Amino acid sequence: MPRGLKELETARSEMREVRDFLKRADVKAALSGLNSDALFEVTFKAARATYRVNKVIEQQQLETA
Numbered sequence: 001m002p003r004g005l006k007e008l009e010t011a012r013s014e015m016r017e018v019r020d021f022l023k024r025a026d027v028k029a030a031l032s033g034l035n036s037d038a039l040f041e042v043t044f045k046a047a048r049a050t051y052r053v054n055k056v057i058e059q060q061q062l063e064t065a
Contacts, residue, residue, distance in 0.1 A: 005060050012053045019046040 022043045
């Protein structure tokens with residue numbers, strides 16, 4: 001597996017961890033005093049970034065196949 005692809009897969013995994021952490025009920029409760037729009041925005045950005053990295057990984061896998 002090319003190094004760049006491995007790095008992207010690591011980044012995808014880490015972004016999923018952040019996204020999942022922000023979705024946890026205890027974290028939401030702890031952050032409830034914050035602006036909910038800001039919390040939604042950062043959670044959405046993490047999900048969107050994960051999606052974009054997934055697309056790049058898929059494209060690179062197709063190119064190497």
